[in-house]
Amino acid sequence: MRNKQFHGCDFHRQKPLLDYIVDFYCAELGLVIELDGRYHDGISEDDLKRDNELARYNLTVVRFSESEVMKDMLNVLRTL
Template identity: 50%
Template sequence: MSKKIIPYNPKLVPLARKLRNNSTFSEVLLWMKLRNKQFLGYDFDRQKPIDNHIVDFFCRELMLVIEVDGSSHDFKYEEDLSRQQRIERFGITVIRFEDIRVKNDLNGVLRELQWQISELEK
């Protein structure tokens, strides 16, 4: 079975690199659990360009995006929804967690993520 091609804007690569080097505290916390196939054996990338967007975390094998929404998302519901719907058109599932929840309940976030992944594996 061939890999599905996911388009991306190459002009976003330098910005993605910059974002990786300037991650939020919540992103770093979650990344420490996802990196190096530590979480259920799945390979995640961070700050991954997809289409004309950069997502926080992406697992190609699961076709899963994880977004950590901080205060910059507070008044961008419509924009975030439109972005999410565009990404989902590529067959990608998007899961969102609030920044504060990642900071205050990382274990709960990981349990929910584990459940969500078990649903995707079915």
């Protein structure tokens, strides 16, 4: 699968990191993007554990809901 670029940065989809697979990863920015599906009700304990572990490697985790991506992409892009 080919990586996508956004403002000159490579984004990898379904990227293995540590013991996890993250939705999107950008090494240049140290950024992990997680998309929470419609059945995902808030952030779980497992999500927090993973986010904290990734943060120990200086990675920033940003979460968006599926609804935000589908209905408010401008705000998602502005946040990024």
